[in-house]
Amino acid sequence: MNVFRTVLSKAVEKNAVVFGCMIVLIMASTAHAQRRGRGPHLAYAYPAGCERGMSCEITLGGQYLKNADEFFVSGEGVSLEILNWYKPMARGEFTQLNRKLREAEIRLKAELNEEGGEAPSKAEVATYAGVTEEQLHEMEIYRRRDRDPKRQPNEQLNETVRVRVTVDANAVLGKRELRMIDGASISNPLWLHVGRWREVNESPPSEIVSYVDTVDEVVETLPTVINGQVMPGETDRFAFQAREGMKLVIQADAREVIPYLADAVPGWFQAVLRLTDETGREVSYSDSFQFRQDPVMYFEVPKDGKYIIEIRDSLYRGREDFVYRLTIGEIPFVTGIFPLGAPVDSEQTIQIRGWNLSNNRMTVSTMSRKRHRPIMRCRMTQSGGVGIQFPLQIGFWPEVFDREPNNTRKEAQSISTPRTINGRINYPGDEDVFKIEGGGRLVAEVAARQLGSPLDSMLRLTDADGNEVAFNDDYEDLTLALQTHHADSHLTATLAGGREHYLHITNAQHDGGSEFTYRLSLHRPQPSYDLRVTPSNIIAKAGQIVPIDVFVMRQDGFDEDIELSLMEPPEGFRIDGNVIPGNVDHIAMTLSLAPTTKVSRNKEPIQLEMQGVSRGGRRGNGLIRPAVPAENMMQAFIWHHLVPVENWNVVVDGKGGARMPFTLVPGNEAAKLNASEKIFIPIAPTSKTFDPSIMFVEVADPLDGISATVVKIRTGGYAIAVTVDNAAIAEEKHILLGDRGNLLLSVYKEITAKPTEEDPAPTPRRIDYGYLPAIPFEVTNRR
Structure with a gap:
């Protein structure tokens, strides 16, 4: 990981003008200490990439960016330097300056009339009013933007x-995660692309934006990557020269x-x-292209x-975060893979279909059973050293x-x-039928879309007489955060022993062909x-306790x-x-940093790893799974997606804050919440002057009741x-008898000064101390 420290120059300060597709619906995160509030928010990067071995200038757009002067970038070999910060003139500032100019014009006209002079020029009025050329320029930009009926003001894109x-x-x-840091919080990530081909940007419009459809001549050679932005109603056009026989x-x-826009439909x-x-x-x-929203043509x-x-x-929408990268050239492109996976401890020949491929076959050796990972990333080299990458699913069962x-029973x-x-579904209307031997519980699950196949699978289980026993079309897999159509099927049924059963797989959209490949796994239920853990990046002080959220996909x-x-x-x-607890899919807990933790040099993050182990239950040995860091992304106002990111990072910044006025007494780290009476969790003050009357705790999340x-x-x-x-229990609100979870308590003190004649009702001053360690609880009616 590389983090680069930059400092805004005096020139910047001088020039500164004073956020069926079902994925996880996630309720508001309880990580209050990491909620960004007025921390930096990144909406877009334009251009969204840079050619390897080159330097380029990009614009990061968003909100609350002025004080963000450091970067976090994943991987090695990419450095960044801030050149300037800019925020367009706000309506209030424009109104104030406009009034000032009008008033100055009236006074100056009156003075000149008395002297018999001519009407003042705009420049003379501005000088008289004390309005600078830069302010006049910003006012003109404001007028043009305000008159543009297609442009909608959006504070989240303003800076x-x-x-x-x-x-x-x-x-x-490939892609890198890019975040900005302002010393107190870390922004959401954007993806910065490091590319192989020559890159150009669309020709800039005039500084005062006026959109006219013209043909842009920026492409000189192929292959080329064109970086652009689409504004409302705009169509970008680029000309290029091509020779007969080229396969573009x-x-x-x-x-x-x-991947997702929070405030645009479809997202x-x-x-x-x-x-x-x-x-x-x-x-x-x-x-x-196939099932992917991004278009491709050959x-x-x-x-x-x-x-x-x-x-x-498609709807002629547009704004600054409608950013694209358009690649044109005789470049390799994969349209299909077969097979889509292989078992552990094996060798498998993989065939690739696509365009401009000089090599379409390779043999891969899969990992051992002990080193098993469900997905193996493969790379196949084409002519010129160009590599194409694709995923393979690695399974345990015989294949x-x-x-x-x-096609028939x-x-x-x-x-x-x-x-x-x-x-493979070889042609439109094709159906593959399999006779299942044996009885008992059966799970049949398809992996196709999740591995890049266009197949929209449909599974149907029938008995020997052709009666339908079970059916499934789409199965919502909450781990696939970037998919907006969960088209892979998952079917569970109980087969009667001694009877024949048939499993049918076809394409729900009645398409077929060599690319419509699948993996169909048949096995007993495997609970x-x-x-997933959020936030994926944490900035905290030594000794601080921060909330985190963990989500379970069962x-x-x-x-x-x-x-x-x-x-x-x-x-x-x-x-x-x-x-x-076994009956919940989301829980808040706390991460404590040691008081002796050293401040991260140059904001270099500490990378943490966390894993879960099931407590066995009926299964005996526990299942071990990694807690994958994720970014909570919103789509189209209502949907939330836990999009995995590369690492779980903690940046230790600055000295510790105010000392916590009390601690939990050891041995009382768990609570039996009684539905009929108060329960008391003992605490130990850390100061002799401890005063409970000015100490307060808030229940985070909040837990109703x-x-x-x-x-x-x-x-x-x-x-x-x-x-x-x-009453909350009786009304079956958020809290029920038998519920288990964690209490997250934040601590603060309120001090109110004595009233005076000047201030007869002084406002209480609040001092926040942060969070106590999470306290596990269970709601019971036992004393």
């Missing part, structure tokens, strides 16, 4: 930071740049491509000449290939379980789970408790409230009194 990016010649190609791939990356920039010859005749069109050039590629939004013909291929079938009826632990953490780092206060108890000590509202 910009211009940055110089330098990419080393040996930097690894034209690929638009829009969702690949910004991303839906790009459309149109290719014409120089007479304007359409020769190719694409609004998507075009064999019929004759030498000029061609024009157009890109726009077979489907054998044609197997009479031709059905006999399969014993457990088994994984590598198959399992996946974990599969095949998994309902066991999960215990989480840090893997080889720095000394003094600790997780509290680290058990996820639970409240807490600091009290003095009969023994002379102190405690946190926790009350459960019986």
Whole structure:
């Protein structure tokens, strides 16, 4: 990881003008200490990438960026330097300056009239009013933007930071996470692309934006990556020269740049491509590729000449964060893979289909059973050293290939379980049928879309008489955060022993072909789970306790408790409230930093790893799964997605804050919340002058029906009194008898000065101390 420190120059300060598709619906995160509030928010980067071995200037757009003067970038070989910060003039400032100019014009006219002079010029009025040329320029920009009916004001896009990016010649190609840091918080990530091909930016419009559809001549050679932005109603057009016989791939990356837009429907920039010859005749069109929203087209050039590629939004929307990367050239592109996976401890020959491939076959050796990972990333080298990458699913079961013909029950291929079938829907209307041997519980699950196949699978289980026993079309897999159509099927059924059963797989959209491949796994239920942890980047002080959120994606009826632990953490780092009850899918817990933790040099992050272990239950040995760091992204106002990121990072910044006025008494780290009376959690003051009357605790999340206060108890000590509202239980609100979870309590003090004549009702001054370690609880009616 590289983090680069930059300081805003005096010039910046001088020039500164004073956020069916079902994925996880996540309720508001409880990580209050990491909520960004007025921390930096990044909305877009333009251009969204840079050629390897080159330097380029990019603009980062967002909100609350002025004080963000440091970067966090994943990987090596990319450095950044801030050039300037800019924020357009606000309405209030414009109104004030406009009034000032009008008043100055009236006074100056009156003075000149008395002297018999001519009417003053605009420049003379501005000088008289004390309005600078820069302010006049910003006012003109404001007028043009305000008059543009297509432009909608959006505070989340209003500020910009211009940055110089330098990419080393040996930097690894691909996406990097880019975040900004302001000393108190870390921004959300953007993806910065390190590319192989020559890169150009669309020609800039005039500084005062006026959108006119013209043909841009920035493309000089191929391959080229064009970086652009689409504004409201705009169609970008780029001309390029092509020779007869060239096999061009034209690929638009829009969702690949910004996967989700929080405040736009359907939740991303839906790009459309149109290719014409120089007479304007359409020769190719694409609004998507297979199931992917980003369009791709393949075009064999019929004759030498000029061609024009157009890109726009499907609904003619646009704004600054409608950013794209448009690649044009004779480049390799994968359209299909077969098989889509292989078993552990094996060798498998993989066939690749696509365009401009000089090599379409390779043999891979999979990992051992002990080193198993569900996905193996493979790379195949093409001519010129260009690499193409693709995923392979690695399984445990024995594997077979489907054998044609197997379209009817009479031709059905006999399969014993457990088994994984590598198959293909060869043509529209094709159906593969498998005869299942044996009885008992059966899970049949398809992996196709999640591995890049366009197949929209549909599973149907029938008995010997053709009666339907079970059916599934789409299965919502919450771990696939970037998919907006969960088209892979997952079916569970109980097979009667001694009877024949047939499993049918086909394409729900009635398409087929060599690319429509699948993996169909048949096995008994395998209860399992996946974990996600947010926030993925934490900035904290030494000794601080910060809330984190852990989400569980349970599969095949998994309902066991999960215990989480840090893997080889720095000394003094600790997780509290680290058990996820078997009946919940989300829990808040706390991460404690040691008071002796050193401040991160140059904001270099500490990388943490956390894993969960199921407590066994009926299964005996526990299942171990990593807690994958994720970014909580919003789509189209209502949907939230836990998008995995590379690392879970903690940046230790500055000295510790105010000392916590009390601690939990050891041995009282868990609470039995009583539905009929208060319970008391003993605390130990850290100061002799401790005053419970000015100390307060807030229940985070908040948990409806639970409240807490600091009290003095009969023994002379102190405690946190926790009350459960019986009405909340009776009304079946958020809290129920038997519920288990974690109490997250934040501590603060309020001090009110004595009234004076000048201030008879002084406002209380609040001092926040942060969070106590998470306290596990269970709601019971037992005393």
